[in-house]
Amino acid sequence: MDKPEKPKDDAADEVKTAYAKWERSNRMSLMIMKSTISLAIRGGIPEKNVAGELFTAKEFLASVEEQFKSTSKANASALIMKMLTTKYNGTSGVREHIMMMNDMAAKLNGMDMAISEGFLVHFIMTSLPAQFGPFKINYNTQKEKWKMSELIAMCVEEEERLKTEKPDFAHAAIESPKQKKINGKGKNKKDDGLGVNKASTSGTKRVFKCNHCKKPGHVRKECTKFRAWLAKKGIPFREDAGKGKKEA
Known part of the structure; x- marks a missing residue:
């Protein structure tokens, strides 16, 4: 609520009472907000305007938001880099992997960096290991686009099939080609x-x-x-x- 105009001495009692209630509410709101901010950070947040007047609770909250805009950009950059570098390693379960990628996309959406579901589905497919190669080819040859729920169901089913046919699926997904070369070096x-x-x-x-x-x-x-x-x-x-x- 914006700051109401201070009533004059001859103002009605109802106006004075309403202003007193606002003052009390504003003061308590400021106390609560400041108590949740560490002292090290609080010192860098302005509490007065250019005229030297104390900020209201609404103005103080806007000041806090302004100070942390750059932090939000840094978090967005970190999330984007994490999404680009995250690959499924075969240990956590493909469902958990997809949900984690979905969570990062949701956080970016909250930062006004919207990621469409279709793009996210394709992006998650690229994060799957080589063992999912035939599965990816099958998806790319289909005309229909999968929803996120369909992607999760299909990937879980494919992972179960791979585990049944190849018991060492998780180990093969984790081990990189470089490690395989090192492990096989000098064996014969x-x-x-x-x-x-x-x-x-x-x-x-x-x-x-x-x-x-x-x-x-x-x-x-x-x-x-x-x-x-x-x-x-x-x-x-x-x-x-x-x-x-x-x-x-």
Whole structure:
């Protein structure tokens, strides 16, 4: 309520009573609002107008809103970045993932950044992992557009199907291609004990590499640098090194 005009001395009693009630209500409203704001923030919020008069409760609330406009923009930017980077990892459940994305869109709508349901449905589809590939293709080939409720139902059904057919679905959704490459690195290699690394897969051509000079094309016992190093150290060279002891 806007501030009423202060009644004159000869004003009617009803007018004076109404003004007194407004003053009391305004004073209590200001006290309640200020008590909910921390002291560190309250000091940066103006409480008087240019004429030096104290703000009414309505004016003070407008002042608070003005101070936090930039904060709202920052929150909007953070929400947008979160939406762009959020991908379904297969652990929380696809229903929860969609509801979380829907909640972020609703918050943006409250900041005058409306996101249509059709766009949000497409956006959520792009956040699903590669395991949902055939499901996405099926959606893109349909003429009908899904509503949010239909998207949730279809995604939950597809996730249940994937879990039934592929028990390791959640692990596969979490593990990135880079991690898969790292986890599989060196799995099929072994050392033959003679300083030669070779692949265990049948049909793979052996690549000899010296464990001393690290150059390909020969093994350590054939390396001239290795023999020179042994001579320098006073260690006799043995042809049967690495093959174990000979039987007597």
